[in-house]
Amino acid sequence: MPTISDIKKEHAKIELLLKNIEQHMENNIPIPYLIFCLTKLNSIWNEHERKEEDIFNPNSDFPVEKMIIEQHRQLRGHWRIISGSISEGDVNKILVSLNTDGRMLIDKFRKHMNLEENYLKIHFIHSKI
Helix, strand or coil: CCCHHHHHHHHHHHHHHHHHHHHHHHCCCCHHHHHHHHHHHHHHHHHHHHHHHCCCCCCCCCHHHHHHHHHHHHHHHHHHHHHHHHHHCCHHHHHHHHHHHHHHHHHHHHHHHHHHHHHHHHHCCCCCC
């Protein structure tokens, strides 16, 4: 089972990628590098979610756990739009999706990671998770 430390380390990796993506969006860096960063984010995120499934029970009666799982679905919704534009290969669609769903994804990701860390800190402080 993953530890809180493992989750925090992955959050730090995700945050670094989010900052990198944000900087490149603002500085009009070539699309191929942005796609590379987004692909790396997706890879880390997929693995991270699998680990979180060991901690957060989607069938839980705890409202915060239900909310965390629901937020995963919302984040995936934004990701599908970005991913779809990348698959199409249309630079204009990629830029539009990044400027809308990309910015929302980054903002929601940060809030979500903060919620998870606070929840874990409070609920598992004495646990070996």
